[in-house]
Amino acid sequence: MLERISGSLLDPDALYVSNAELFDNPELRGLNLVMGFTGFADAGHVVKQITAELLDTLESEVVAVFDADQLIDYRSRRPHVTFVEDHLQDYQAPSLALCRLVDGLGKPFLFLAGFEPDLQWERFARAVVRIVEHLDVNLVTWVHSIPMPVPHTRPVGVTVHGNRPELIEGISVWKPTVEVPAAVGHILELRLTEAGRNIAGYVIHVPHYLAEAEYPNAAVAGLEYLGAATSLMLPTDRLREAGREVGRQIAEQLEASEEVQQVVARLETRYDEKAEGTVRRSLLADENDELPNADALGAAVEAYLAREEPRQ
Numbered sequence: 001m002l003e004r005i006s007g008s009l010l011d012p013d014a015l016y017v018s019n020a021e022l023f024d025n026p027e028l029r030g031l032n033l034v035m036g037f038t039g040f041a042d043a044g045h046v047v048k049q050i051t052a053e054l055l056d057t058l059e060s061e062v063v064a065v066f067d068a069d070q071l072i073d074y075r076s077r078r079p080h081v082t083f084v085e086d087h088l089q090d091y092q093a094p095s096l097a098l099c100r101l102v103d104g105l106g107k108p109f110l111f112l113a114g115f116e117p118d119l120q121w122e123r124f125a126r127a128v129v130r131i132v133e134h135l136d137v138n139l140v141t142w143v144h145s146i147p148m149p150v151p152h153t154r155p156v157g158v159t160v161h162g163n164r165p166e167l168i169e170g171i172s173v174w175k176p177t178v179e180v181p182a183a184v185g186h187i188l189e190l191r192l193t194e195a196g197r198n199i200a201g202y203v204i205h206v207p208h209y210l211a212e213a214e215y216p217n218a219a220v221a222g223l224e225y226l227g228a229a230t231s232l233m234l235p236t237d238r239l240r241e242a243g244r245e246v247g248r249q250i251a252e253q254l255e256a257s258e259e260v261q262q263v264v265a266r267l268e269t270r271y272d273e274k275a276e277g278t279v280r281r282s283l284l285a286d287e288n289d290e291l292p293n294a295d296a297l298g299a300a301v302e303a304y305l306a307r308e309e310p311r312q
Contacts, residue, residue: 010120013130015071015120016066016098016131017065019061019062022062022100023134023135027108028063029135029136030136030137030138031100031109031110031135031137032109032140032141032230032231032232033111033112033132033140034054034109034110034143034226035112035113035143036112036143036144037096037113037114037116037117037142037144037183038051038114038115038116039077039115040116040183040184040185041144041145043147043206043211043218044145044204044206044210044214044218044219045213045215046145046215046219047113047143047145047222048214049219050143050219053238053239054101054113054234054235057235057238058101058102058103058235059101061099062099063097063098063100064098064131065098066097066127068094068115070119070120072094072117077094077115079092079093079094080092094114096113096117097112097114098110098111098112099111099112103233103234104233104235105233107231110135112128116184117184125187125188128191128192129197138198139199140192140198140200141200141226141229142189142201142202143202143225144183144202144203144204145203145204149207149270150205150207150267151264152210152217152247153268154268154271154272154275156204156218156221157204158203158204159172159175160172160203161200161201161203162193162198163193163199164198164199164200168200185201186201189201202222204225207267213246214242214246215246216240216242217239217243219239220236220239220243223239
């Protein structure tokens with residue numbers, strides 16, 4: 001009987017070019033991997049904000065770069081270029097790359113981010129699985145966001161999925177059985193699960209009336225969930241400040257419209273009715289559902305401050 005063949009037969013390794021010295025470095029093995037792809041239901045621009053925050057504020061090195069010409073449909077998602085009086089400049093070429101980052105406490109991790117491929121999903125998934133296996137990645141986490149009928153005045157919700165029960169139980173606030181349009185992250189999760197790799201995905205819930213704008217609070221929540229799952233200290237300070245400004249703008253709009261106030265009030269009532277009696281596990285809890293003690297938290301903060309002090 002012929003073996004069932006799914007997806008592309010083309011060599012997946014030809015989809016990317018790696019930094020050979022770094023790619024084969026034993027220090028890169030056994031790290032955690034965080035993934036985020038723009039272009040699919042990025043409500044509140046959560047993935048875009050998380051990607052910018054991590055790449056702009058953390059030490060990074062490029063491990064591998066994927067070939068955009070093989071993966072993107074330029075006519076359906078055109079890159080931008082700037083026309084300045086009589087010439088062109090600042091062409092924004094699409095990018096999809098695997099980087100090595102270092103968190104606030106000096107802990108390295110991997111970050112795969114950029115555009116969601118339009119083409120060759122199965123081949124791309126095979127390439128990512130091979131990279132994960134080559135680097136013996138400990139845990140793969142990925143994040144995306146969807147619009148939900150929830151109020152901005154309540155904690156940002158999340159739905160967690162994957163094959164790590166200790167990262168799922170007591171966290172999800174919405175656990176439906178529903179057919180949804182697939183994203184490349186879903187395909188990666190399926191293929192990584194089939195390969196026996198640890199994976200957890202986080203769907204951040206964004207108030208539907210804020211889905212088209214940048215909503216920093218949702219990005220902060222995404223970073224907190226990813227950081228808790230991977231034991232990483234991920235940066236959120238700039239996003240928190242931006243979130244306070246967005247909050248002030250939303251409050252001004254609410255004050256100016258009684259109709260909007262009524263909409264939010266109805267969403268609050270519905271949210272509170274569904275949340276009543278629901279106990280959610282803290283993000284600070286460890287795998288045994290125990291909170292870290294004061295010594296552990298103090299040591300983490302001291303290490304972080306010691307690392308940050310020379311930069312001031």
